[in-house]
Amino acid sequence: MTHKLKQLATPSLIAFLALGLAACGNDDSSGTMDKSSAPAESASAESATDYSKVITTETASEKGFALGGVSMGNPDAPVTIIEYASLTCSHCAAFDRDVLPDLKETYIKTGKVRYEFHNYVMNRYDLAASAVARCMGPDRFFPIAELFFSTQATWLANASQQDAKVVIDDMANVVRKAGVSRTRFDQCLSERDLQQHLVEMTSEGQKRWQIAGTPTIIINGKKRGAEAQRFDTLSEIIEDEL
Numbered sequence: 001m002t003h004k005l006k007q008l009a010t011p012s013l014i015a016f017l018a019l020g021l022a023a024c025g026n027d028d029s030s031g032t033m034d035k036s037s038a039p040a041e042s043a044s045a046e047s048a049t050d051y052s053k054v055i056t057t058e059t060a061s062e063k064g065f066a067l068g069g070v071s072m073g074n075p076d077a078p079v080t081i082i083e084y085a086s087l088t089c090s091h092c093a094a095f096d097r098d099v100l101p102d103l104k105e106t107y108i109k110t111g112k113v114r115y116e117f118h119n120y121v122m123n124r125y126d127l128a129a130s131a132v133a134r135c136m137g138p139d140r141f142f143p144i145a146e147l148f149f150s151t152q153a154t155w156l157a158n159a160s161q162q163d164a165k166v167v168i169d170d171m172a173n174v175v176r177k178a179g180v181s182r183t184r185f186d187q188c189l190s191e192r193d194l195q196q197h198l199v200e201m202t203s204e205g206q207k208r209w210q211i212a213g214t215p216t217i218i219i220n221g222k223k224r225g226a227e228a229q230r231f232d233t234l235s236e237i238i239e240d241e242l
Helices: 011-018 045-053 060-061 090-098 100-108 124-135 138-150 164-176 183-191 192-209 229-239
Strands: 070-072 079-085 113-119 216-218
Touching: 070 138, 070 183, 070 229, 079 090, 090 100, 090 138, 100 113, 100 229, 113 124, 113 192, 124 138, 124 164, 124 183, 124 192, 138 229, 164 183, 192 216, 216 229
Parallel strands: 079 113
Antiparallel strands: 070 113, 079 216
């Protein structure tokens, strides 16, 4: 499933279109997370997280949005896993469905891994979904994001018809199950500073890690390849880091 960047509705976000395009990769695509495209000097896990402070806008912070890398797990864990993902990417949805539950049970809950999620926005629908998830605050971010992933085929079903209103309506119907009213949903979509935050997060991720596809997995400051998208091989990497 390859995503092409679409025109965004907000004029202030035109700079986003200058970003290099990334694809929703798969396990067989070496271009998804090619090690050769990693920065010459790998950042530490700590410094990879710190940049989120740079892209935090004061207004967005005051409103209680989930900003920067949204994390779960022991902050002092020996292994930090950062994922850059798109809510419209089918392979990101597969990672959320097939890998993340085992990662939580085996490594996050046991204090061995700290997991951090960063949005890598691909298109206007991804921007909308990401804004809604982050608008609900840190405590509700993961449940909303996981809901978008698990129902991705439903709310993206009409995306090919170029009818944004239909897709947005379908998206609103999905999150209503999580108690997000249409009024609240529409308010989240109107948050320009939050949209800008997401665009800057994507831009910074592109600059720092030269992201070629999603999901992109970074473990203790090193960008990994497709092997990090399967739990069996991901667990081997984690064990090597412990």
